Amino acid sequence: MTTIESLDILGIKKGDVVLIHSDITLISQVISPGRPEDFCEIFYKYMLNKVGESGTLIFPTFNFGFCSGESFSIKETKSQMGSLTTYAMKLPESVRTKHPVYSFAVIGRLKEDFAKIDNESAYSDESIFGELRRRNGKIMLIDISIQRSMTFFHHIEEMLHVDYRYHKDFRGLYTDENGKLSSKTYSIFVRKLELGVKTNVEPMSKLFEQAGFVKMTIFPNGSFVKLLNADELYRFTVKKMKEDPFLLYEIDQKIKK
Incomplete structure (x- = not known):
């Protein structure tokens, strides 16, 4: 039987700060077959043991309703990022960060540091993404492609002030913690x-x-988990973008207005 210890190969250690993007549909079939609801607890306990009391776990709890006029509540607005993020957000030891669209559930030693961040711009240097980079954090991908999950690239785009994006304001009702x-x-x-x-x-x-x-482990049913370093990704991308600015986007005539 395949166990959660298969993730040991990724080398997660005490004190690590790890941002986790996930789709647990496949991996739960091998870690907790027939009991997908149990995977969240199994995974969480494993990761908590790996990073220890000095480590920090971060789960995206994004919700895009604020962009279309919906109100936001730190405690009540649901995550749209899957069952693992919902599980993390409901844990009594977790705190949720402040941005009404790109919020995160944070658990561990640095949770109060992250909770204090109130970045107006979602991807700015003052954002969770900037802090993750400065903390030499890692990014884990569970059965989810970089294309579907790597919001961190938008942080890099904002830091580079790319000319194919612009700052758009969203105003709405906001209920704090x-x-x-x-x-x-x-x-x-x-x-x-x-x-x-x-x-x-x-x-x-x-x-x-x-x-x-990128480190990776693959399970018998094709499920995969990848791990990378946020600062390494940042430095590599900045260097490559100077050589080719089209590495993060393309022009699609169908959506052109």
């Missing part, structure tokens, strides 16, 4: 749809993997 209701404005570095900009990070992700920066 203390239950205080107010009207707040946050921004996202969005694509210029009028130019037909479409996110395509496959060229960059292939270069990064070919360079040997």
